[in-house]
Amino acid sequence: MNGIRPLSDPARNQPLVRITGVSKAFGGVHALEDVNLDLWPGEVVGVLGHNGAGKSTLMKILAGAYERDTGVIEVDDRPVDFRKPADAQACGIETIHQSLALADNLDAVSNLFLGREIGWRLGPFRVMDGPQMHDLAKRVISQLNPNFTALTVPCRDLSGGQRQTIAIARAVQFQARILIMDEPTAALGPQETEMVGELIQELKQKGLGIFLISHDLHDVFELSDRIVVMKNGRIVGGARVEDVTQDEVLGMIVAGNCPAVATAGTGVLQAGESQ
Ligand SMILES: Nc1ncnc2c1ncn2[C@@H]1O[C@H](COP(=O)(O)OP(=O)(O)OP(=O)(O)O)[C@@H](O)[C@H]1O
Ligand SMILES: [Mg+2]
Structure with missing residues (x-):
């Protein structure tokens, strides 16, 4: 595992994701009706809309958190049927939630591998390979943001932009090809917002496709x-x-x-x- 693997070739003229005719109801509420949308390698698609418009529901279906009622989702031209988030993750779909879901008391390296640590079994024990995780974390983070060196600082002491770097590095480390970013700049100042913009450019160049959910029209346009x-x-x-x-x-x-x-x-x- 080296974090970044070759991605769909845009020259193959095939979207990373194609959503066709997807609908979803919660009881009597039609959260989604006949949604068609696709995402191409190296593309950022901003998803806008008022509260309750259906943005999160659509992204949760793509991320395997909800099941759709009708419609087809294809990844790399193959129909997929996600029953749980791990199914979507296995197809390279990662979500970066607004809360970032980082453990505040742990450092960047631990957060990068949280729940998916590298190690081996020794009888009843699980032995973590700390040096390997540190090296991989350093490599992935420095590819994204060469200025980030605070690998061993607890996340609670990091800035919003640094936390965003870790959350993105985590997704990249687990070979995300399709990234769902929920309000990535909502809690950030102008400088950090700029940094997240640079991270997004980096990911685009690697050929990832990104769905960007945001209420901030200016950021979405940027x-x-x-x-x-x-x-x-x-x-x-x-x-x-x-x-x-x-x-x-x-x-x-x-x-x-x-x-x-x-x-x-x-x-x-x-x-x-x-x-
Ligand atoms: N788990 C759920 N159970 C019942 N209704 C739900 C559920 N999730 C979403 N809904 C309903 O589906 C509709 C779409 O909600 P959704 O959360 O997708 O909107 P959104 O565009 O993400 O809004 P926001 O900008 O507020 O995050 C709303 O009417 C919402 O109340
Ligand atoms: Mg939402």
Whole structure:
């Protein structure tokens, strides 16, 4: 395991993920209705929408935390049926939650391998390979952020940006190819937000695909290649960032106004036009 493995070849013209006709209801609440969306290697797709629009539900289905009612999800052109998060992780799908889910009392190395430590069994005991974990952690973190050297500092003493680095390094270490980032910049200052932007560029260059959930229109425009807007469980609009203004996107979020729908990374579709 060396952290970063070769990724889908964009030249093969195949998305990392293709979501087709996915719906999900909780009792009488239609959280998702007929959602179509794809994600390509090296692409960041910003997922926008008001509270309750369905963003988290869609991402939780992709991450194996919820099961869909209908529809198809394909990873590397193969249909997948995730029953639990470990199924999605085995396909290279990792989620970085807003809370980052780091253990505050442990350092970067321990957090990187938390629950998936490297070691071996000795009778009833499990022996951890500390030096190997340290070396791997150092390699993965320095690839992402050469300035990060606080490998042995408890996470509670790290800045928000440093914590974000560890959370991202953890996903990369476990060979994420598809990253779901939930509000990665919500708790960060401008400098740290910039650093997360640099991390995202790094991941894009490695060919990862990223779904970026955020309420911050400015950040989404800065960080994404394409945005999609959800409302009442549906995707009501989308476009490449260079083709829309923030005001147009705000219109989509608020009113569901829909100048263009780009649920697929291959082009911009007009509203109502079928794929
Ligand atoms: N586990 C659940 N049980 C019942 N209803 C749920 C559940 N999860 C989500 N919902 C409902 O599904 C709809 C979509 O919720 P979801 O959490 O996906 O929205 P969201 O776009 O992520 O919102 P937010 O921006 O507030 O995070 C909402 O009406 C919500 O109340
Ligand atoms: Mg949510």
